[in-house]
Amino acid sequence: MNISIDKPMEKSKRRWRxxxxxxxxxxxxxxxxxxxxxxxxxxxxxxxxNAKGDSEYVDERKEFISKTxxxxxxxxxxxxxxxxxxxxxxxxxxxxEV
Numbered sequence: 001m002n003i004s005i006d007k008p009m010e011k012s013k014r015r016w017r018x019x020x021x022x023x024x025x026x027x028x029x030x031x032x033x034x035x036x037x038x039x040x041x042x043x044x045x046x047x048x049x050n051a052k053g054d055s056e057y058v059d060e061r062k063e064f065i066s067k068t069x070x071x072x073x074x075x076x077x078x079x080x081x082x083x084x085x086x087x088x089x090x091x092x093x094x095x096x097e098v
Contacts, residue, residue, distance in 0.1 A: 016071040024048060025058065029071065037067045 019028035025046040032039050043061040050056050 016069065018071060021046075031069050031071050033069075034065070037065055038069045040064050040066055040070065 013033040015030065015032045017028065017030040019026055021027075025044060025048060027044045028042070030041045030043075041061060041063045043059075045057075045059040047055045047057050
C-alpha cells in the first residue's frame with residue numbers, strides 16, 4: 001500500500017501593495033516575494049476623460065525583478081527605487097489622443 005502526503009515545501013510568499021486613487025485613475029505598486037528576490041509590478045488603470053469629453057479606460061502595467069523589496073527594505077538602493085515609484089504614483093499623466 002502506497003500512502004502519499006503532500007506538504008508544502010516552503011512557507012507562503014509574502015506580498016506588499018501601495019496604491020493611490022485620484023480622478024478615477026488608480027496607480028499601484030505591488031511586490032511579491034519570489035524564490036530569488038521580488039517581482040515588482042507598477043500599474044495604472046481607470047477611466048479618464050479625453051479632450052472630447054469622452055471616457056476612456058486606461059490599463060498600463062510594468063513588471064520587473066529586484067533583489068530588494070522597495071516597499072520594505074531601507075537600503076539606499078531600495079530607497080531610490082521607492083522614490084522612483086513614489087514619483088510615479090504622484091505624477092499626473094497627460095494622455096494624447098490617438
